[in-house]
Amino acid sequence: SAVISQKPSRDICQRGTSLTIQCQVDSQVTMMFWYRQQPGQSLTLIATANQGSEATYESGFVIDKFPISRPNLTFSTLTVSNMSPEDSSIYLCSVEGRGRYEQYFGPGTRLTVT
Amino acid sequence: AQSVSQHNHHVILSEAASLELGCNYSYGGTVNLFWYVQYPGQHLQLLLKYFSGDPLVKGIKGFEAEFIKSKFSFNLRKPSVQWSDTAEYFCAVNAPGRDDKIIFGKGTRLHILP
Numbered sequence: 001s002a003v004i005s006q007k008p009s010r011d012i013c014q015r016g017t018s019l020t021i022q023c024q025v026d027s028q029v030t031m032m033f034w035y036r037q038q039p040g041q042s043l044t045l046i047a048t049a050n051q052g053s054e055a056t057y058e059s060g061f062v063i064d065k066f067p068i069s070r071p072n073l074t075f076s077t078l079t080v081s082n083m084s085p086e087d088s089s090i091y092l093c094s095v096e097g098r099g100r101y102e103q104y105f106g107p108g109t110r111l112t113v114t
Numbered sequence: 115a116q117s118v119s120q121h122n123h124h125v126i127l128s129e130a131a132s133l134e135l136g137c138n139y140s141y142g143g144t145v146n147l148f149w150y151v152q153y154p155g156q157h158l159q160l161l162l163k164y165f166s167g168d169p170l171v172k173g174i175k176g177f178e179a180e181f182i183k184s185k186f187s188f189n190l191r192k193p194s195v196q197w198s199d200t201a202e203y204f205c206a207v208n209a210p211g212r213d214d215k216i217i218f219g220k221g222t223r224l225h226i227l228p
Contacts, residue, residue, distance in 0.1 A: 004157070041220060042204070042217075092158070097160070102148075102160060105157050107156075
């Protein structure tokens with residue numbers, strides 16, 4: 001299985017600021033995914049990031065708010081822009097597993113916006 | 115749109131008790147089904163999956179799940195739980211005929227009393 005790390009593991013940020021979350025994988029992967037898990041809610045897919053192309057965003061998520069970079073096959077970043085308390089959540093990075101529909105998840109970044 | 119319902123948000127059992135966690139999904143076509151587990155302080159990881167074939171699927175650590183197509187269900191079972199099974203369990207579904215997205219349920223927090 002892939003080993004995925006995320007930085008930072010947690011952060012407390014002020015309203016109106018932005019935070020960039022990094023996701024590093026120990027092997028080359030084509031597809032990387034970013035999820036949000038709000039308190040008491042399920043994991044919600046924000047976007048799919050393929051190397052060399054623009055990220056594909058799910059309904060309700062836009063590039064201006066959640067810009068994503070995917071510069072190579074082992075790394076991606078998600079930025080949460082102009083944060084509000086509603087953005088307080090755990091943000092998870094995941095990658096495709098051995099099977100097409102299997103995914104491996106990172107440890108998550110716990111974000112609190114005050 | 116696809117959705118996943120997990121009926122139990124919080125389950126408390128004693129060791130050696132039998133476990134069944136309910137999961138229902140809404141999608142009429144072909145589905146892939148998953149159970150993921152997140153142990154305290156650890157990453158989300160795949161417990162078992164169903165793609166096709168035998169509807170009774172065996173996973174790691176003695177877990178199994180049964181796909182009942184007529185009931186749109188994929189319940190997770192374990193005949194005798196251990197304290198180490200304390201974790202959060204997520205049911206998830208993917209509709210391969212539509213897209214690559216995996217839709218997650220809200221999770222069930224399982225607490226095993228020693």
